[in-house]
Amino acid sequence: xxDKNAYKNMTDKKDTKKPEKIQExxxxxxxSDEYKKQKRKEDIRFIVIFVFFFSLFRxxxxxxxxxxxxxxxxxxxxxxxxxxxxxxxGYSKHSIWxxxxxxxxxxxxxxxxxxxxxxxxxxPYNPSTPETNDINLIKRVIALxxxxxxxxxxxxxxxxxxxQLTPKGKMVYHDTQSGQFLELSLYEEKLPLADVPTHTVAxxxxxxxxxxxxxxxxxxxxxxxFVMGDDRDCSKDSRxxxxxxxAENLMGRAxxxxxxxxxxxxxxxxWLWFQNIRYERLLKxxx
Numbered sequence: 001x002x003d004k005n006a007y008k009n010m011t012d013k014k015d016t017k018k019p020e021k022i023q024e025x026x027x028x029x030x031x032s033d034e035y036k037k038q039k040r041k042e043d044i045r046f047i048v049i050f051v052f053f054f055s056l057f058r059x060x061x062x063x064x065x066x067x068x069x070x071x072x073x074x075x076x077x078x079x080x081x082x083x084x085x086x087x088x089x090g091y092s093k094h095s096i097w098x099x100x101x102x103x104x105x106x107x108x109x110x111x112x113x114x115x116x117x118x119x120x121x122x123x124p125y126n127p128s129t130p131e132t133n134d135i136n137l138i139k140r141v142i143a144l145x146x147x148x149x150x151x152x153x154x155x156x157x158x159x160x161x162x163x164q165l166t167p168k169g170k171m172v173y174h175d176t177q178s179g180q181f182l183e184l185s186l187y188e189e190k191l192p193l194a195d196v197p198t199h200t201v202a203x204x205x206x207x208x209x210x211x212x213x214x215x216x217x218x219x220x221x222x223x224x225x226f227v228m229g230d231d232r233d234c235s236k237d238s239r240x241x242x243x244x245x246x247a248e249n250l251m252g253r254a255x256x257x258x259x260x261x262x263x264x265x266x267x268x269x270x271w272l273w274f275q276n277i278r279y280e281r282l283l284k285x286x287x
Contacts (some may be wrong), residue, residue, distance in 0.1 A: 040096060047087065059096050061169055063251070064258055065120050065136055066267065070175050071229035071236070072138060074178070074200055075118065075286060078175075079278075080285055081259035084120050086252035089113060094122040094251050099134070099161060106149070115158070116196035117141050118286050122228075122249040124242065134180055138254060139227035139237055139245075142191065143220045150217035151239065154208055154232060157217075162194035168200060175234075184231070199287050204233040212239040223247045257284045 067080045086095055090109035091192065093099050094121060113119070123135040143149040143154060156163040168186040175182055184202040207213065211233065220226045224244035229235025236242055240243050260281035265272045 027248050060091065061084070063120075065138060065254075067138060070173065070231050070234045072118070072140075073173055073184070073202055073231040073234065074171060075140075075230045076138065076254075076257070076264075077173075077260065077281070078279075079261040079263075079265065080257050080281060082118075082120070082254035083256050083258045084252035085255050088253050089119075089250045092248045094249055097168070106250075109247065111247075113141055113144065114189050114195040115141055115144060115245075116194040116199065118254040119225075119227070119247050120251045120254060122251060124245060124249060136251065137242075139229050141225050142228050142238070143226035145220050145222045145224060147220045147226065148217055149215075149220060149226050151213055151215035154203055154213040156189075156191065156228075158192040163192055164190040165201075166190075171202070173202075182234075197287050198229065201230045201232055207233040209252070215239045220244060225250075254286045256286055 017116055030059055063084045063086055064081050065084055067076045067078055067082065070078060090106045091114070092106045092164050093104070096102070099138045118138065120136055120138045123132045123137055135259050143158055147158055148160070149156065151157070152162075157167060166188040168188050171184050171186055172220055173182050173184055174180075183206065185205050187197050187201050187203065189201045190198045203213075209235070218226075224246055226238045227242070228237045228239065238244060260278040261267075261273065262278050265276045
């Protein structure tokens with residue numbers, strides 16, 4: 001009986017206990033200085049995180065590059081924006097904007113550059129022309145380290161084997177830099193010993209016997225590459241002035257065109273985009 005009364009007293013005491021008051025969260029005044037200060041901090045934090053990961057993406061995975069000249073016509077036109085696969089060739093200081101002198105050579109480089117690939121690279125260093133040392137260029141790899149390469153009337157020879165050229169007709173190209181309309185002869189080219197499919201190149205018939213199209217045989221040094229533009233008569237490349245490209249200068253392989261705009265429209269001229277976008281070139285694979 002005593003235990004029963006004790007139990008009753010305990011339950012009565014429990015029942016009479018006042019419930020704890022749940023404190024409701026009062027919404028913060030969006031016009032208050034404290035709220036605005038907190039919102040600014042959150043916005044800045046988001047921007048910093050976005051820029052950080054965006055930069056990592058462009059430094060180490062993929063980047064893009066706007067084609068400024070006619071050197072790769074018809075594969076790439078002025079105003080094309082090829083997507084560049086940066087991780088494929090490993091990394092050098094040129095993988096990072098402004099090429100900071102953090103290290104030399106290449107990291108994670110498997111020496112897997114193939115003849116015929118279209119690459120983006122940094123202009124080779126030349127103390128006599130410092131204005132060109134920070135320029136990004138895009139060309140096609142013609143010969144690898146140790147290859148013997150020459151050009152005879154526009155026909156490339158690698159290690160004693162001639163490239164195959166098959167006529168594909170003509171095209172008229174408007175060079176927005178010079179304002180000229182150029183008639184180009186197109187050829188399907190199969191490079192000797194190449195690991196990639198055939199690609200299309202362009203020549204001006206009258207320049208068939210020019211000096212760049214008749215290039216004496218050279219041996220590509222170790223750690224370097226011989227490159228040419230697909231518009232063989234509108235390209236400053238390894239035949240004429242550019243020389244061999246050091247492996248350290250490679251930035252990546254161009255894989256497809258992510259954007260293309262005609263008539264010399266600049267990227268910041270957004271009000272002119274829609275009427276000048278070349279929709280047929282968007283997401284076009286680069287071969």
